[in-house]
Amino acid sequence: MAAFFRVSSFTETCEESIGLSGPDHRTPAQGPRKWISFLEYNTMLSGVCIGTNDMNAAGAFYDEVLSTIGMTCVLSEPAERGYAAADGRITLFLVKPFNGQPATSGNGTQVMFYAPSSDSVDAFHSTAISCGGTDEGAPGSRHYHPDYYGAYVRDLDGNKLNVSLEIRRDAKNS
Structure with missing residues (x-):
């Protein structure tokens, strides 16, 4: 079970800061990300x-x-x-x-x-x-x-x- 944290309106900023902006990190079916798995993205917590x-x-x-x-x-x-x-x-x-x-x-x-x-x-x-x-x-x-x-x-x-x-x-x- 992955843990998630909400990034709300800061999603794009967060994704850009960790190098995930642009079309390559999400498929069109997935749409823009509003939840980020900290296991997937290795946050500081x-x-x-x-x-x-x-x-x-x-x-x-x-x-x-x-x-x-x-x-x-x-x-x-x-x-x-x-x-x-x-x-x-x-x-x-x-x-x-x-x-x-x-x-x-x-x-x-x-x-x-x-x-x-x-x-x-x-x-x-x-x-x-x-x-x-x-x-x-x-x-x-x-x-x-x-x-x-x-x-x-x-x-x-x-x-x-x-x-x-x-x-x-x-x-x-x-």
């Missing part, structure tokens, strides 16, 4: 670390929750765990803070995941709640975008998580 105060409890939580969207733990050490999608590339780390201080959640910070289906969004949310997480927004549509479907939870350490479907352009905008 390599992953996200989430601090935890209880690695065993957090590991059990994330093992269950992330399995709903196809991610598994591929690295397990006493002070860190790494999760990857099918490509095996670790993009999410659970860590005990290096400085030895308690892990805290960030105000205004959330970790966002894409789900392959609305059923996966529902499963992510319900699994997180059943594993001790707290509800921050039930699965459903939101005003952000007409095609948005997602949910919000907090993990055992209070970190906010979002899961949603990838929003694709409709055919009239291709």
